[in-house]
Structures are given as structure tokens and as C-alpha cells.
Amino acid sequence: MTTAVRRGPGPLRDRVFRHYWSAHVVSLVGDQVTLIAIPLLAVLTLGAGPAEMGYLTAAVLLPNLFLSLLAGAWVDRRADKRRVMIVADLGRAALLTVVPVLAYAGVLNLWHLCALSFAIGTLTVFYEVADGSLFASVVRRPDYIAANSLTNGARALSYVAGPGLGGVLVQVLTAPFALVADVLSYLGSALLLARIAPPETAVTAGDDGGLRIGSGLAFIARSAILRQLLLGVTAMNLFNYVFHALLILYVTTTLGISPGLLGALVGIGSVGGLAGAALTGRLIRRFGIGPVAVLGYVAFPLPLVLVPLAGGPRPMVIGMLLAAEFLSAIGVMILDIAVGSLQTAATPASRLSLVKGAQRTVNYGVRPIGALLGGVLGELIGVHAALWIGAVGAVAGVFFVLFSPVPRMRDLPDP
Template sequence: MTDTLQERRDPPALLRRPPFRRYWSAQTVSLFGDQITVLAMPLLAVLAIGAGPAEMGYLTAAALAPNLVFSLPAGAWVDRYPYKRRLMIAADLGRAGLLLLVPILWWSGSLTLTILYAVAFGTGTLSVLFEVAHSSLFASLVERPDYVRANSLVNGSRAMSYVAGPSVGGLLVQVFTAPFALIADAVTFVASAGFLSRMAVTERRPPATAEGGGMASGMRFVLRSPVLRAILFGTSTLNLFNYIFAALFVLYVTTQLHVSPGLLGLITGAGAIGGLVGAVLAERIARRIGIGPALIAGMVVFPAPLILVPLATGPGLLFVAEFVAALGVMLLDIAAGSVQTAATPHERLSVVSGFKRTVNYGIRPIGAVLGGALGATIGVRPALWIATVGALLGVVWIVFSPLRRMRELPVTSEG
């Protein structure tokens, strides 16, 4: 990449700009709150309401279903709505209100699993609205040469939330009980809305004559673009096999390697630290080898270390696999997110993001079901071999695309 003054600015320079600093602060506090809820909501269902395995499955499905149902239509609508920041603030406040209902109803003795399903579905729906609006606001706020650098900062917060969030969540559940731990997440959403409301940003509106973000036109745009199509199919292939792996990983390490829950938590923590390292290094790697090769590196460095898992006879290789794979995830996410933003016209950013979420979230339960079927049919270890080796096929889509030789961020085009 050209070594311009703009590109030599280090990541903290972005944080000296008040609009971006408030945007990043909103993302950071919200991500930490999410990690609290990931732990507190299931614990609440089990400990306070007595949910069994089937009910836990329904709760997980209720939280994920909005991604499949609403991502694409929400993206098409958001592209035509000129005030993305207002939508994000409304989504934050709505999620805070829903979460605050839980401890109130629990305290009054009115909380049921049905209500908990509704809260999970409602917060999931508002999260979809927030996320599809986020991509357009990001492009209005961040200058093109800073896309990789800004994504590194946001993903660094995400990695840090994976390290500290579960620990804070567990402590809050231990001290205040699960229902009241959700109050902390509600506070983070209110704080996020406060940061967003204080941002001074001129949002770019789609031209009156633009085709806009219609669902069909957005899907056609992605499928006709050699860059976006390769990223979508490559990451979807990787996700399919990765969720085969995810469905079997805990079962394998606990029953066949006899790893204790406490040690498994440390192994997962090693992955979170690897993600933080990846977020720090991603911008340097992209500058040195080019954005396309950096994306290819992420597509390999993420799944390849997981081959160590079916080879492992103890926790040592598991630590290495989780650490390096998480580093690869961050490199992949930062490079792919930056390329997608640069390659997409502003008036299509939300619908493209919605289409990507629909496909990627749709492939996950398919992978999980396949993982369970393979594990029951051929055994857990052979199924893990299929999952870890198969995940590497995702990079084929990227190698046979313009991304292979792409040094700088692509120019926006109509595919």
C-alpha cells in the first residue's frame, strides 16, 4: 500500500477524533454487555426458572431466529432510511428496556420461560436493526484509508470483551444473581445510546434516483460482484465446517480428553487473547502484504490450527489451536469487513450487510446439525477431521478471485 501520511497514522490517532471515539466507545461498552448476557440469560433460565435441555434449545433459537428472518428486509429498509444513527440509538434503548423487564418480572414472581423467549427474540430483532445500520454509519464516519485501522480498533474491543466479559458476567451473577446481572447489560446499552447521541456526523444519504437497497437488487449486486461473491461463499463454506466443529468440540475435549470445565475455560480464554493479538497485528499485516493476501491468510490461519484438536492427547495442543485460530479470525474479520465496505456503494451497505448475515447465520444451524449427525454416525474424532480439513476449502473461493492480487482496498463499483 502507498505509504502516505494518512496511512502512517497509528490507530490511537483515530481515537483523538471525538466522533469516532464516541462511536468506538459505544461499540465497546455494548460488546462487554453482550458477553454478560451470553452468560446471565442461560443461567437465569436454568437456575431461576428450571429450564431443561429442550427449553435451552428454544431460548437459543429465539435469540438467533431474527438474524434469519429479518436481516435482509431490515437491511433493504435501512438503506432507504436516512438517519441510521437514530435507528441505532432506538435499538440500544429498546434492548435496554427489554432487559430491564426481566429482573422486574422476576422480582414480582411473573417471569416465565415464554416471556424469556420473547425477550430473547425482541433483543435479537433490535440487534439485527443495530448491526445493519452500523455498516452505513461506519462508512459515513470513517475515511476510506482508515477502514482497516478502524476495524482493528472495533474488533480489538470485541476480542477484549471475550477475555473480560465472561469473567465480569460470572462475578455479577455470583454476587447479584442472574436476573439482576442483566441490569448491567441494560446499562451498557443506555451508555452506548448516550455515546451515539453525542456524535457529530454527517450521514451520507442515498441519491433520490438511486436504486437503493431493495432486497433483490442487493442480492444481485453481491452475487455479480467477483469480490463480494468470493467473500460470501468463502466465509459461508468456512462457517459450515466450523459449526460442525463447534457442535462436537466441547463433547470431545470433556469426554475423550477428560478436560475439566475450569481448564476448558482457560483454553477458551487463550483463544480470546489470540483474538486480541490478531486485532493489533491485522493492520500491519494488511499494509505489508496487501489487503487481499491478508484476507487469504485469515482464511487459512483461522481453520488450520484446529487440525491440532483431533490430534491432541492433552490440553497443550488445544491451547495452541485456540490461540492461533482466534488470531486468524480477527485477521479475517478485519480484512473482509474492510473490503466489503470499500467495495459496496454507500446506498447498498445495509442490504449487503443484511444479506451476508442471512447467509452466514443460516449456514450455522445446518453445520451444527451435520456435526451431530456425523458424530453419531462415524464417531466424534473422525467428524472433527472432516470439519477441520473441510474448513480450509473456504479459501479456494478467495484464491480464484481478484482478491488474490489485491494490494489496496477495492474501488466501489456496480459489480
């Protein structure tokens, strides 16, 4: 059995989903400010090189490797996933406040940034695994693709507004104090989540045996759909983080792009994410969700080859960076909406946090490995060559999905 994509009134007509979605919007915009402010702080203020950038990128991602399985099992036993997310928002706001305080005191160093990034990443793990279950509590199953389009559209909107805002704030306020924007966004997200009370359930004591820490990985391994989707995304993200650990270092030091211009380029290029979020539902209705998911595995990483290709007159360099961001932003929306909908639909509601924790352990756990590998490659063979390896290698993830049931699927699967 499958669940067809439904047309009809959008999820935004529901008050609970509106608040849930709005929390994503404000939090994600702040996240994008931090995503550009902390690396710029490391490069421009603390003098970080390729290896240090690898350490910093890995620090925020390492909790996914060590804690995701545990967090998923713990969250699925709780009937208050929303409260877990609120506490995580408040904790991340408090931790980010430490950065400008240390900077003002004149004692901030790279290891402070790494430690704070690790702590923030830990809270993000709990937030994200709880969010998988809360999504299923807020959204009806036939609306999964429409709701995923909206939540990923919010992310695309944050890509447009956040980097530009972050670049401006870094230039006007300096990088440490630009992080105040993300502090406010976490507080806003917590407030919006506190205003909803969707029905939530915990796994009962009789079902608790299914919540052993390794059972999420076992469930994924038994599902040809979940297994191959995860392997493809994991391979892609390993190389993608080789690339992104060095990206800001490369464009600022080698290509000579200023923080303000970098933020503007990322923001303008990310309009492609809005286009991708609007386009994906139509593509799925026309071609089926499986072929569109396969398209996403190529459309996201392939345009990034334009970054190491960038050269020549300054307008050409800027144009190639803009094209890379725009086209990749379209691709990541196609990928995340299609794959996210498939993964949610193929998982029983009572196991969503557990399975999402297992997925994060593998998918996100490989990201710090990629970041560290990027730092090592940047030191050994040069940043430019390492960017080529990251951009080309990421496309290889599609081969895991090509030889699976996914390309033949037109509708959402039943769990």
C-alpha cells in the same frame, strides 16, 4: 483504481470516532457476558441437551435469515442510521431485563430464552446493518483498515474481559442475574451514540429503484470480490456453528470445566485477538490485503481442532483449550479486519446497508442452520464426532477465496 493503506494520525484522534468506538467497546463486553451466561443458564439450570442447545443458538440467529434484506433496504432509505442503532440498544436492554425477572419469579424455561433470543437477534440485525453505513460516515476511506483494526480490537478486548467477567458473575450471581451487565452495556452504548452527529444521507427518491430487496444480492453476485468473500465466509460459518452450538456443552459436561474456569480460559485465550488486531495492519502493509485475507480463512478455524483433540491430564486439557482459543482469536481478527475492509471498500457508500443486509442474510442466515445441524449431529453421532466435523469443515471456506481475484490484491479496491 485502488485505495492504498494510509499511515498517519489514527482515527481515535477524531472525537466522533472515539465515541463511536467506545460505544462498541462497552456493548461488546456486555455481549460476551451474555454469550457465556445464556448457554450456561440453559445447560446448568434448565438442563438443556444437544438438541436444545441447537435450538437456542439458532433462535438468536434466525432473524438474520428472514429480516436482513428487508432491514438493509429500509435502513438505506433513512438518514438517521445512528438513531436506529440507539433504539436497537435500548430495546435489547429492555428484553434482557426480562430474563432475571422471570428467573426471580421461578417461571423461566428454555422456550422463554429462545423467544427472547429471537427478539434480541431481530434488533441486532437492524443495529448491524445500520452500523455498516454509520462506519462509512464516521471514517474516511483511507482510514478503513486502521478503523477496522480498532473496532475489531475492541471486539478482541471484549473477548478478553467479557467471558472472564461472565464466568465470575454466573458463579457469584447465577446466570440470569449476570445478564444485568449486558443491560448496562446497551444503555452505555446508546448514551455514547447519542453524543455524536456525523453527516448521514438517505438514498434519494430517484435512486430508490436500486433499493429493491433483492438488489443487494444481485450487486454481490456481480462482484467477483464480494461474491467469493461471502461464499468463503458462509461455508466457514456453517461448520463453525455446528462446532459452537455444542462447545459449551462439551467442555462443561465431558471435559469437566467449571463456568469460572471456562470464562477465564476464553478471556485469557482471547488476548490473541488483541495481538491479531495489532498485527493485521502490519501484515497488510507487508504482504497486501488479499493474501492476508486468505490467511484469515485458515488461521481462524484451524486451531479449533485442538478442542476435540483435548485429552489426557487436566493441565494438558486446559493448555489445549487455551491454545485453541488464543490461536483462533488471532485468526478471527486477521479475517474480520481484512475481509471487512475489502467488503466496505468494494461497496458504494449509498448501498452499504443494503449490501450488508444481503451479506448477513447469507452469512448469518446459514448460522442457525449450522447450529441446528450441530444439535442433530450431536444427538445422532455424539458431541465429540460433531465437533470434529465442525472444526475440519470450517477450513474448507478458504477454497472459495483461493480461486478469485482476492489473493492477488495488495490494496483496497474502488467500489
